[in-house]
Amino acid sequence: MFKNKKKQYFLLLTIFFIFSLSASAQCAMCRAALGGDGNKVQAQAVNDGIVYLMAVPYFLVAAIGYAIYRMRKKKKLD
Template sequence: MKKSVFIIILILSIFFSQDAEAQCAMCRAVLESEEGQSTAEGVNNGIVYLMAIPYLVVAGIGYAIYRKFRKEA
């Protein structure tokens, strides 16, 4: 039962996914018109930094929980 529900959700998410624009129109216009592209690189690095921090926090919490249950066993 659970496996079939997972497969259905996976198939639906693949077929009904949409592309998303991550930047507002003003930011995009400024970043595309710049010559050196240094600002665009900085914005992209900032996006990666902001994306990585929540994953690291969740991974740390998961590791702490794993260690707690590992000690009890």
């Protein structure tokens, strides 16, 4: 039963990760500076950079949360 839940969580996490890759984030100042038809490549590069920078804190929080979960679980077993 535990393995089944683990597979479900992994599948859900994978689905969220795949659908979050198409997110585009840009502040108003960046949009104004990169607006226009000539800057499409630069605007896409800025969007990608923002999304990558935004993802790092989420991964760090997830790793810390998982470490705390493992410590608490190990403590309960002792």
